[in-house]
Amino acid sequence: MRPSNLWQESPAWVILPAGLRSRSDRFPKPQSPHPPADNPSPQSPQAVRVGLAESIRREETFSRRDFFAAGRTVAAGLSAACRPVPAEHANLSADLALAKAARYLWARQSQDGGWHSSTYGLLGSGQSLTPFVLDALARVPTDVLVPPAEKLARAIAFVRHHTDDAGAVGRMDPLLPDYPNYSTALAVTALCRARPPGWEQDVAAMVEYLRRQQFTEANSWQRDDAPYGAWGMGGDRRIPPSPGHVDLSMTRHVLEALSAAGVPPADPALRQAAVYVERCHNFRPARPDARDGGFYFSTVVLDANKAGSDGEGYRSYGTATADGILALLAMGRSPEDERVEAARSWLESHHLPDRATGFVGEAYQRWPGGLRFYYAACATKALRKLGAARSQSVSRSLRSEQTPDGSWSNPEDLVKEDDPLIATPFALRALLNERGGRRRTT
Secondary structure (H helix, E strand, O other): OOOOOOOOOOOOOOOOOOHHHOOOOOOOOOOOOOOOOOOOOOOOOHHHHHHHHHHHOOOOOOOOHHHHHHHHHHHHHHHHOOOOOHHHOHHHHHHHHHHHHHHHHHHHOOOOOOOOOOOOOHHHOOOOHHHHHHHHHOOOOOOOOOHHHHHHHHHHHHHHOOOOOOOEOOOOOOOOOHHHHHHHHHHHHHHHHOOOOOOOHHHHHHHHHHHHOOOHHHHHOOOOOOOOOOOEOOOOOOEEEOOOOHHHHHHHHHHHHHHHHOOOOHHHHEEEEEHHHHHOOOOOOOOOOOOOOOEEEOOOHHOOOOOOOOOOOEEEOOHHHHHHHHHHHHHOOOOOOOOHHHHHHHHHHHHHOOOOOOOOOOHHOOHHHOOOOHHHHHHHHHHHHHHOOOOHHHHHHHHHOOOOOOOOOOOOOOOOOOOOHHHHHHHHHHHOOOOOOOOOOO
């Protein structure tokens, strides 16, 4: 065991207190419990699609032989039809990857309904990890995989059980808060997607908790203060001069939760949040060419800006820029807003399918790979919401790295993506974001 001294990107979680970080052996990779399917005779493309869609819904995990057998079936069917490959068939392998990932995550749910890390001690409580995983699974369309009703009900019950009287998730252990603002924000988005009976009352209480956590005059913060308008990790009320850890990613997730709950752009909380978001933006409307248009991570915890400084300010980088775009959109800015356009230009000109971008110099070269899955999720979401052309390059890269059991993990542990319960939900989100040509989730 070794403690890390590097700030981590929220919501891949920040530094654990000494003694809490533990590593365990990786999950065993189970073999497929069923023999490979016999190769069917050539079929029409429509029949192939129906057959593979039925295979996707099976509860068993596909083996490699099954996957390639399915690919041969598609090829035979298309050859028989004597027509070009339609986009629908190109998406089938992505749907298989999605289904495998979703089944992997459902299979790792504990009997109490939560997901618990066996790699990182603090995440073992499941209070932040469960809404994180549930929010990803709630996005999976039913034409890929129908969620198991009993497991879904247990996950929702877990979230409700770990919500305190103030509407916060992640504070059930008073000595060890589990990222309450992040946990609560993701619980809001998950409940807004799943919509179980009574979800409106749950969400209303959570939204009120998040409002009380914002760095505004209500907590004695003034507009000139560095954290003004943002959200931190949550927990006890923060008053000047000690904001704790404050960053753009946490703020983005809360803003998306408020938007999902129906908070309108004119709401004071969103107008106040704009102060912080715009401070993290390397863009000046009066001089649009003076900076590059990307975002950095924090105006408060300066060492957490992972791309460092260029002598004039903190460098823009990929995860922060995608977070900035999503924060602006969640506040109601249009894709044509000058700030959104500037950030989009940065992201599109720097985007790579298999790593985070914007890191210059040898000292920063662990970060592109270390942020790989978080970047895949937030960058593809930002580009999708902006209507960018779908290259599916991130999806192809991720599918090439998926393990036979349906999971992903990162060899780098900078932001805890070496835990499959963190990397896999991020990868699942990225695949969904690049899932083109069909009904998709938001």
